Amino acid sequence: MVQAFLSCVTTGNVKVQWNVCHALSNLFLNETLNLQDMDWAPSVFSVLLLLLRDSSNFKIRIQAAAALAVPSSFYDYGNSFSDVIQGLEHILENLGSDQISAPSSFKYRVALEKQLTSTMLHVLSLASSTDHQPLKDFLVKVSISKPSFLEEWFKMLCSSLGESATQPESENNFENQKKQMISKAMRSLIEVYGGGNQQTIAKKFKMLDNSIW
Structure with missing residues (x-):
């Protein structure tokens, strides 16, 4: 099959x-x-x-x-x-x-970005559970590059979180779920970097995580 x-x-x-x-x-x-x-x-x-x-x-x-x-x-x-x-x-x-060649594809661009973001956060949240060294080396590599893609990506995600006090309850629930997904992925990376003696990188992600709560 x-x-x-x-x-x-x-x-x-x-x-x-x-x-x-x-x-x-x-x-x-x-x-x-x-x-x-x-x-x-x-x-x-x-x-x-x-x-x-x-x-x-x-x-x-x-x-x-x-x-x-x-x-x-x-x-x-x-x-x-x-x-x-x-x-x-x-x-x-x-x-x-x-x-993007087909005009009809434009309306799906935002949906693709959202799903990609959700999928990436999901797998990153699992990264601290594995001892696979090549993966940890890769995560360190992309975080020490200039500019650091992962750091900048998470900064963008954190800045996209709205002010919950001004939003309807249904939107608040969505924002809280999004915040939890972002935080879970960052905490997983903090474990990866902290365990790999990359304390400077871990500290940056700790500061980002603290900034959204």
């Missing part, structure tokens, strides 16, 4: 590719699969990252990003966890350079 899904990605039309991403999202929800033990899992994650990076259809990219956020622990990503984080970081960093 999974091989049929993967085949459809390369041979199917836009609707078929979207359906494949949706089907894989549902497949990831089946905890009895022991996803991390499946020999086809790396191929599935690679295909989703490929669609998210290269598809010209924004609805497919949104669904691929949503599927990548379904696994609930870093164990479920298996050996692909590091690849998923690195792939998402690269896509986010280069999102602004995307060429």
Whole structure:
């Protein structure tokens, strides 16, 4: 079944590719699969990252990003966890350079950015649970670069949080959920950097986290 899904990605039309991403999202929800033990899992994650990076259809990219956020622990990503984080970081960093050829794609741009943000926050919140050194080295590398993409990205997210006192209750709930997701991801990174003797970087993220509460 999974091989049929993967085949459809390369041979199917836009609707078929979207359906494949949706089907894989549902497949990831089946905890009895022991996803991390499946020999086809790396191929599935690679295909989703490929669609998210290269598809010209924004609805497919949104669904691929949503599927990548379904696994609930870093164990479920298996050996692909590091690849998923690195792939998402690269896509986010280069999102602004995307060429949008179809006018109909513009209205999906914001939705794609929101889903990418949600997916990235989800996987980063799991980063402190793994001892995978190449992943930690990567997270340090992107945080000591000038300018630091992750630091600037989190600053942007923190500044996008509204003043809850002036918003309706429904919007307050959404803002609180968003704040919690951002904080959880930053605290995960603080653990990664603190454990890797990168106290200066950890301190910057601590200050950011404190600023939103």
